Amino acid sequence: MVLKLYAAPIARGSSGVVAFVLAEKQIPFELIVVDMSANDHKTAEFLAMHPFGQVPVINDDGFILYEGRAICRYPAEKYADQGTPLLPPTLEGRALVEQAASIEYANFYPAIAKLGMELVANPRRGLPVNQVVVTQALAELSTTLDVYDTILGKQKFLAGDQFTLADVFHLIAAPRLASEGVDILTTKGPNLARWWNEVISRLAWVRLQAEGIKSTPSW
Known part of the structure; x- marks a missing residue:
């Protein structure tokens, strides 16, 4: 089945x-x-x-x-x-993936979600943008991305030199925000920009953005 x-x-x-x-x-x-x-x-x-x-x-x-x-x-x-x-074969490698994935869920995603609500969702509903929330969320995101840039200066991806689920999870909300003009992931630091451009340039992701979700895609 x-x-x-x-x-x-x-x-x-x-x-x-x-x-x-x-x-x-x-x-x-x-x-x-x-x-x-x-x-x-x-x-x-x-x-x-x-x-x-x-x-x-x-x-x-x-x-x-x-x-x-x-x-x-x-x-x-x-x-x-x-x-x-998308997951390393060793216990240590998988633990590093879960570590990076936990940071995405606890630090990265909450700030991105706040920005998405204020800069994307609220304007489309005809609601005002709360600039205080935007400023706070940008500060929270900036702090996280500064650390990301340091980490990515030492390794290729967030959990090491292998592309993993820890990198994948960042695609949940960030691309939508970038499409609305908030493109902090490519401007915050050179290591961060290199990583993010590599993530969003993966063939499967590029095709999904062009074609949408389809049954049994031919890639």
Whole structure:
């Protein structure tokens, strides 16, 4: 049974990152489009899979899993020897991935999410931008990125010299913000810019942005 991915077809957010991981791992899947505007995510059938009524969700031969970061870890583990190795083979290497992934979740993502709400979501809803929140979030993000630039001056990626899930998770929100003109990841430091440009230039990601999410993509 082919893996089923329940998501919107637009390649952004957690759904886009899950599709990216499936592409990197060369895992065939069937896209089940969830139309949020039609409240497909609030049906009894969908809520039985994801009690919070969100995307993405996967169904791998009856095994249901939700939450983007958790979903990404699953194929990286299950198909470790297939496609791009997104987790190192050693305990120490995997611990370093979890360390970097924890920093993304606790330090990087919260600041990016605040900026996304104020600079993208609120204007589209006709709501005013809270400049105090923007200034605070930019300061928080700047502090994190200063450390990132130092780390990336010593190694190629955030968990070492291998591209891993720790790097992948940064694609959840940052590209959307960059498309709205907040491109701090390429201007904060040379090592940071080199890393980020390499991440967003990966073939699977470039194709996802051009084509959106499709069943069993041909990359």
